[in-house]
Amino acid sequence: MADAALRLSTLAEELLGAPLPVRIRTWDGSESGPPGAPTLVFRHRRALRRLLWKPGELGLARGWVAGEIDIDGDLYAALGLIAGLVWERDADADAKAAVHPLRDPRLRAAAKGLVGIVGPWPPPPPPPEEVRRRSGALHTKHRDRAAISHHYDVGNDFYEMVLGTSMVYSCAYFEEPGATLEDAQRDKLDLVCRKLGLREGERLLDVGCGWGSMAIHAAREYGVQVTGVTLSREQAAYARKRIADEGLTDRIEIRVQDYRDVKDGPYDAISSIGMAEHVGSVRYREYADDLFALLKPGGRLLNHQIARRPEKDESRYRIDDFIDAYVFPDGELAPLGRTVATLEEAGFEARDVESLREHYALTLRHWVRNLERHWPEAVRATSPGRARVWRLYMAASALSFEHNRIGVNQILAVRPRESGASALPLRARTWH
Structure with missing residues (x-):
C-alpha cells in the first residue's frame, strides 16, 4: 500500500467535515496534508487499530506511548493544532467517541474505512505503562x-x-x-x-x-x-x-x-x-x-x-x-x-x-x-x-x-x- 497517508487523511477529513490541520506520514512512506505543517507520523498500522477500537484521545495516547505514533516538527505547535480535534471537543463529541465505532452511526463509516486500511483484527493490548483495571471504591x-x-x-x-x-x-x-x-x-x-x-x-x-x-x-x-x-x-x-x-x-x-x-x-x-x-x-x-x-x-x-x-x-x-x-x-x-x-x-x-x-x-x-x-x-x-x-x-x-x-x-x-x-x-x- 503506497497511499495510506492520503486514504487516512481523506477519511479523517470526511469524519471531521474540515481539512486536517496537520500533515500525515504513514509507515509506507506516503505523506498527505498541508505542506510545512507539523507532521503526525504513523510508524505502524497497529496505531490505526488502536484508533479503531478506542477512537479519540485514548487510542492516540496508546499509539504514542507504544512508539507507533510520533510528531515530526514542533511538539507544542502540533499539539495545539490537534487539541481542537481531541481535547477541546464538547461533551456530546466526547460521549460519542466513548461508544464503540461499529455501534455509532456517526463513526460507522470511519470505522469501515480504517478496517479497509488495517484489516479487521482484534484490538492490540495496551502498552505496559497503562494502569490496569482498578476495582473497589475510589480513594480508599x-x-x-x-x-x-x-x-x-x-x-x-x-x-x-x-x-x-x-x-x-x-x-x-x-x-x-x-x-x-x-x-x-x-x-x-x-x-x-x-x-x-x-x-x-x-x-x-x-x-x-x-x-x-x-x-x-x-x-x-x-x-x-x-x-x-x-x-x-x-x-x-x-x-x-x-x-x-x-x-x-x-x-x-x-x-x-x-x-x-x-x-x-x-x-x-x-x-x-x-x-x-x-x-x-x-x-x-x-x-x-x-x-x-x-x-x-x-x-x-x-x-x-x-x-x-x-x-x-x-x-x-x-x-x-x-x-x-x-x-x-x-x-x-x-x-x-x-x-x-x-x-x-x-x-x-x-x-x-x-x-x-x-x-x-x-x-x-x-x-x-x-x-x-x-x-x-x-x-x-x-x-x-x-x-x-x-x-x-x-x-x-x-x-x-x-x-x-x-x-x-x-x-x-x-x-x-x-x-x-x-x-x-x-x-x-x-x-x-
Missing part, C-alpha cells in the same frame, strides 16, 4: 497508595533529570520570565513560607512532602519543626538522605503515612502543595475536615492545587482518559470555587487566593526541556514508553495552562479562634 487508602506508587515511584534518577536540582514537583514562581527553574522553585517555597507566616519554633505539617524540598527550606530558613508525610517510599528515602546531608534531622521527620492517619496535632501551619489533586471529590470534605482538626486555633493552611474550569453541566464532567490511564490514576480536578467552598464548610476562613496559571506553563516547558536534554538517560532509567508518557503529558499540560483550560491556585486559609480572630496581622499582602 489501599487504592490511593497504588495510584501514588504508579506516578511517583518511577525512579528518583528520572525525576532528577526532569525536575532539576530543586526536586520540586509543583508549579514554580517566576519573579522574572527569564529566571532559572531552580531560582523560581526556591522563590515558590519561600512564597509559601511567607504566606504561612512561619516563625521559629512553630510546627509545620507538609502534606504530600515529595522529596523533602519544602520541609528543608522551611526548617533551614525559618527554624520550624517539620513533619512531612508521603505515600511514596522512594520519595521518603530520598528526602531523608537530603535532610541528613543538610544536618536537619533534629528538625524534620519524614513519614510514609496517609494524611488521614496523622493524629499528632495541633500544628501551627500546614502546607499542601500539589497533593490535593489526588484526594478526589468523594474525599475532599474529609480532607478539609482532617486538616482543620490538625491545626490549632489561629493555625494556617496553604493549599496549592490545580483547578479545572467549571462545566455548564457538572454531571457531564469526565476525567481525562490519558491522564487517568497513564499519569495520575484516580486523580481529579475541581473548580476553584468548589475547593474554596469546601474549605469554608469545614470551618476555614479563606484569606487569600492567588492564581499562578502562567507560572505553571513556564514550569512545564522547563521540565520538557530537561527531559528532552536527558532523553537517552531518561529512557534507560525508566522505559521508552514511560518517557514518552511524560513528554506528552507535560507538553500538553503546558498548553492547557497557557490556553486557560486549567489553572493553579494558592489558597491561604485560617482556622479561626473562638473569638473569631484570624491571628493574622492587620496588613495588606507583603509576601511579594
Whole structure:
C-alpha cells in the first residue's frame, strides 16, 4: 500500500467535515496534508487499530506511548493544532467517541474505512505503562497508595533529570520570565513560607512532602519543626538522605503515612502543595475536615492545587482518559470555587487566593526541556514508553495552562479562634 497517508487523511477529513490541520506520514512512506505543517507520523498500522477500537484521545495516547505514533516538527505547535480535534471537543463529541465505532452511526463509516486500511483484527493490548483495571471504591487508602506508587515511584534518577536540582514537583514562581527553574522553585517555597507566616519554633505539617524540598527550606530558613508525610517510599528515602546531608534531622521527620492517619496535632501551619489533586471529590470534605482538626486555633493552611474550569453541566464532567490511564490514576480536578467552598464548610476562613496559571506553563516547558536534554538517560532509567508518557503529558499540560483550560491556585486559609480572630496581622499582602 503506497497511499495510506492520503486514504487516512481523506477519511479523517470526511469524519471531521474540515481539512486536517496537520500533515500525515504513514509507515509506507506516503505523506498527505498541508505542506510545512507539523507532521503526525504513523510508524505502524497497529496505531490505526488502536484508533479503531478506542477512537479519540485514548487510542492516540496508546499509539504514542507504544512508539507507533510520533510528531515530526514542533511538539507544542502540533499539539495545539490537534487539541481542537481531541481535547477541546464538547461533551456530546466526547460521549460519542466513548461508544464503540461499529455501534455509532456517526463513526460507522470511519470505522469501515480504517478496517479497509488495517484489516479487521482484534484490538492490540495496551502498552505496559497503562494502569490496569482498578476495582473497589475510589480513594480508599489501599487504592490511593497504588495510584501514588504508579506516578511517583518511577525512579528518583528520572525525576532528577526532569525536575532539576530543586526536586520540586509543583508549579514554580517566576519573579522574572527569564529566571532559572531552580531560582523560581526556591522563590515558590519561600512564597509559601511567607504566606504561612512561619516563625521559629512553630510546627509545620507538609502534606504530600515529595522529596523533602519544602520541609528543608522551611526548617533551614525559618527554624520550624517539620513533619512531612508521603505515600511514596522512594520519595521518603530520598528526602531523608537530603535532610541528613543538610544536618536537619533534629528538625524534620519524614513519614510514609496517609494524611488521614496523622493524629499528632495541633500544628501551627500546614502546607499542601500539589497533593490535593489526588484526594478526589468523594474525599475532599474529609480532607478539609482532617486538616482543620490538625491545626490549632489561629493555625494556617496553604493549599496549592490545580483547578479545572467549571462545566455548564457538572454531571457531564469526565476525567481525562490519558491522564487517568497513564499519569495520575484516580486523580481529579475541581473548580476553584468548589475547593474554596469546601474549605469554608469545614470551618476555614479563606484569606487569600492567588492564581499562578502562567507560572505553571513556564514550569512545564522547563521540565520538557530537561527531559528532552536527558532523553537517552531518561529512557534507560525508566522505559521508552514511560518517557514518552511524560513528554506528552507535560507538553500538553503546558498548553492547557497557557490556553486557560486549567489553572493553579494558592489558597491561604485560617482556622479561626473562638473569638473569631484570624491571628493574622492587620496588613495588606507583603509576601511579594
